[in-house]
Amino acid sequence: MKICIVDDDPIFQLLAKKQFQKIAGDIDTVSFTNGIDAYAYFRSVELTSLSMPKLLLVDLNLPIMNGWQLIDKLRKTCLTENTLIYIVSSSPAIEDRVRSLSLTCVKDYLMKPINSQQYEELYRAANVAH
Template sequence: MKFNNLLVVDDDKVHHFIIKKLLEKNDIQVNMSFFENGHDALHHLKSKLKKKSNSTDLILLDINMPVLDGWQFLEEFKEIQKDISSEIIIYVVSSSDSSINEDRIEEFKDVIENYFVKPMTSEMIKTIFLT
């Protein structure tokens, strides 16, 4: 699938930098938006919906964040998903296996495409963008 508009929801600025560099290294052209918590990312998505200009097609979502964590983001995303006309693919990207609770992943299996454990690698980027 070809992605054009990436939303990275992660409070780790180093992770933001790594993603930018991996995309450059793999010659992947995509518009990127970065948010440090789920609340700001949801606000962004909702404002795009109001303007009928949702262009996000991929979200890389961390679980452990301040304000609104990844699980809370997913719960709220499910509520607005019905109003989104285009498909948005979500990959969970977390810093530890322990925060990726298999039961929670199962609970959101209709929303989450897959999950990865940080740090992101070229192989992960290729799996997401080039398959």
């Protein structure tokens, strides 16, 4: 299973990769520190007919292109129609949660830090959905 992590915090990226690897050995993670690189990746995967990630974890506060902008661009191009998208943020702002859950393409809004049970639930959800 392919998982994409878009977060400018290298510690979060490392922890997420380690948690998913503990859950299953078949996980291939790709990660980006900004939205523009992540968007370019999704466009390149589309052009090469490689498999899209089954799970996308997106932080909101990213340099160059933030999480909102990335999700908006992906949603408009239908690149993630078979990808489960979760917002993963340290922002406690209620308006961020409400905005996230108002988007039909976003499955949930998760507050950092994510615990091992949440990683297992994300993995199971991605396996069941596809």
